[in-house]
Amino acid sequence: MRAVPLLAEEAASGIGALGIDWTSLLVYLVNFAVLGAILYFFAYKRILGMLDARSSRIRESLEEAERARRESQEQREAMERSLREGREAGQQALAEAREAAERYREQQAEQARAEAAQLLERAREEIRQERDAAVEQVRSEFGALAVSAAERIIRRSLDADAHRDLIDEALAERDAGAGRN
């Protein structure tokens, strides 16, 4: 390959030797503008947009996580509260049941005591009636026996032996009567 001749400006001296060229300058400006536009639409906008989107997504996720944590905490608190209330209600019910049972037991004991006393009283009453009846019966039988004995005494001669025999006979009849009963 052959070299293309160098720029004319290179032969110049002073500031001209630097090669300042207005057309080149304009081309560089246009080049920069085009590059800037390309980068703006295909790089900055997309990348910064993505970074913004990602940061909002992360923020939303964090907020959502915080919300979920709060909800979970609230639910846990509610659950603990209901558990506590349930436990308290249970304890209260248990206490009430114990109290009712105690009351019932006392009632039953009282009732049993009253019934026992009633039974005892009735038994005593019956015993007393039985005794009274027995006494009455003995009394009436003894009276009849005495009357019968007296009748017999009066009918027989009133010697000592006969008198004793009469009494023994009367007593023997009474014992026989009692044994029958």
Added chain:
Amino acid sequence: MKKRLILLAALALAVAGLGLGAIGRGILPVPEVHLAPQKVFSVGGFAVTNTLLSAWLTSLVIALLFGLGTRRMAVVPGRLQGFLEFFIETLYGFVRGIAGERYAKPFFPILATIFIFVAFNAWMALLPIYPNVGFMGEKDGQAYVATHLFRSAGTDINMPLALAIISFLFFEVWGFRAHKAGYLREFFRFGNPIQTFIGLLELISHFIRVISFTFRLFGNMLAGEIVLFMMTFLTIFITPIIFYGLEILVGGVQALVFMGLTLVFAVSAVASHGGHGESHAAAEPR
């Protein structure tokens, strides 16, 4: 041990090259320093130079890189998308750190394009095709690359000048947008001769920025190119690698400096400015 050996070899080669004469003499042609870019071909009377070709190639590479990397944006990024996101986010963070949330978004596209264009131009120029591909010539009976096909666009003064003009227009336009006609009061202060003089100095300093921007980038890029040529010619092996590493750093630093200064000037233009007894609040970006 290996590192020490490499450093020793580099040092020995550098000493030999600098002290005893270029090792590359007879092997490599004597490097030529061209201040101005070289014409590669013409289109309708317009000379397409190797630096302009390089700028187009760099622009194409940047466009392809970002186009491919952002073609299918995913919430969970791939490697290229992840790298580009990291790159852009870092730049955006830098801009936001200085300009604040209010101006970061409107400032960012121009500033990032300046950084990317300057840095990629400098880094692309370190590829072997830059010094070795071109149109051959003959000197002292030895063939050499007389006209390089590509040359770092930063070594063409038109590129730094174009960027300096863009930078200048950028912060001046923002100054006017923020303060409207009040922005001129920064430069034209009447009533007090000292203030008038300060205003005049301020006005001159704004125009001087174009020159300082231009020559800072141009000088650094050209010096880097010359250093690489010279070190390659003087020592041929190993030592140039160190300078290649240095040039990677210089390219990034120059891009950062260009972008950073433009950013600082823009922030200064939109910020409240007083100095002659009054201040103007920065206006909302529209």
